[in-house]
Amino acid sequence: MTTLTSDLGKGPSWIARIEGWLDDRGKPAWIAAMVLGFIFFWPVGLALLAYMIWSNRMFSSKSCARRSSRSSVTRSTGNVAFDAYKADTLRRLEEEQTNFEDFLKRLRDAKDKAEFDQFMNDRAKRSEDGPTEA
Known part of the structure; x- marks a missing residue:
């Protein structure tokens, strides 16, 4: 065999x-x-x-x-106190990472909204000025 x-x-x-x-x-x-x-x-x-x-x-x-x-x-180290500390620290870090990712998303959304508002304002100004001759 x-x-x-x-x-x-x-x-x-x-x-x-x-x-x-x-x-x-x-x-x-x-x-x-x-x-x-x-x-x-x-x-x-x-x-x-x-x-x-x-x-x-x-x-x-x-x-x-x-x-x-x-x-x-x-992986467990065998030390219950350290494993609990490690689990708590990892949970806290994951929570902070989630909060930071949410913050970045809100920041991107605010930037997109500001750019869109600027575009709409520029468009409104162009339409108020009247059609331009080519």
Whole structure:
């Protein structure tokens, strides 16, 4: 029985474990694996390059390590007092972010209204002056 068939009932496959391990180490680990693949057997390097492009690991502005670090925010440390403090701080930060986004929306709406009012005033002035000859 091979490793591939023995892993079928035990959770993530060995490919998923390798992908997770590389993601934990970020984009440089993916590039190193691709270069090693080209050195030892070029089709493996080519396959890794194609996978990195297809999965947006190559050209995305966010590295793989940043993607996996979000899951560590919700992970428990085992210290109940610290976990409660962390949860309260995260809730407060999310609330502040929501309030700030609402403020920016109101600011944009006010700017749009001011621009529209200016447009309407200019249009009213042009119509009061009468039609101009071409």
